[in-house]
Amino acid sequence: MEITGCKIHAGNEAVVAKGFVKRAGNFEAVNMLAEEFAGEPGYASIKAFALVGMAFSLLEPDLPGKAKEVLIVLIQHTQRDTWKTGNVKTTISNARLAGLCGLTERSARRLLGQLEEHGWLVRRYTNANQRYGAGGIDLRPLARRLPELENALVEFDDKKRKERERLSEERIDLPAPSGSPDDPDQEKSFRARRVDTDVHLNLYNKTSGLTDLVQGQAEGRRPSPPPVQFHSSRSDSDKDLVCLMTEASPTLQRQLSSDHLEELLCGDPSPSAIQEVSRSIVWLLRQYVRIRPEVWQKAVAKHGWAALAAVLVAVDKRGIKNPAAYLYSMLQSSILRKTIHHNLRALSQQDGGHA
Secondary structure, eight states: OOOSSSEEEETTEEEEOTTOOOOOTTHHHHHHHHHTOOOOTTOOHHHHHHHHHHHHHHHOTTSOHHHHHHHHHHHHTSOTTHHHHTOOEEOOOHHHHHHHHTOOHHHHHHHHHHHHHTTSOEEEOOTTSOSSTTOEEEOHHHHHTHHHHHHHHHHHHHHHHHHHHHHHTTBOOOOOOTTOTTOSOHHHHHHHHHTHHHHHHGGGTTOTTSOHHHHTTGGGOOOOOOOOOOOSHHHHHHHHHHHHHHHHOHHHHTTSOHHHHHHHHTTOOOHHHHHHHHHHHHHHIIIIIOBOHHHHHHHHHHHTHHHHHHHHHHHHSTTOSOHHHHHHHHHTOTTHHHHHHHHHHHHHTSOOOOO
């Protein structure tokens, strides 16, 4: 619209003001939005403050972060009852606004213009081109749009809730331990426990992510463990990782025999010791984490021994309330092989464990 020497809005009246601030092309629509708000009994500055603080960035992700801060300061300078009567206005000066927000006056004016352009306020001026008296900053557009902020917050919460439900679906409900009061079929649970080694070693079979330390148990067979051959740097790295896992996890240590534990802590494990580590971690996975087998198989194929190490971190790390969700998030990392050593070293600095 025309800026200088033309008709513009000040309140409900059109006046002539020379040298008026630049208006956006949608000014008339924003002004009409302000006129639509006549007050709401349930509104107050504290409600507007809360909604803007929580949901403004959801609706305006492209505006600078300081824009929300400016809007909050403006809300704090309104009278509480004006939100009920419909006269939501503040006459704060640019200098005060800039000082409270840590801005220059020029930046404060620029942000006010952006907020007006996005439909959150209207800058009102008197005939003398001043924002005092009959002028000020009209926050009725914001008041009119409070339901938008509420809906955005509800949608955001719903999205997060669905995400949590999706993560929960990655868990699997396994039979209760044999002999427990919650076991509906103790005989079935007993049979499952007898074949635990064969069944769960198959989780590692035919997976490109594992080294020869585990691949020798393919096809569900249990042949005598072959001699450990560390010909490549990859095998050496996996061997070191297995030893670090044993050193860092007190829970794993309690699952191992004394002979195998000594081998692993000395850094020269036998094939049978390495296989006992894999079997023990599978048992911990079933007892404390319980993610879906297909999810676990993909993780093993992708990360190899780093996936097994992640199980120990999820089980032993203090403060983890949901080991399954924590493990799932670790397994999504594309650099787990690089970060798992740091996680294990941090784990070794604490005491305790679950099993």
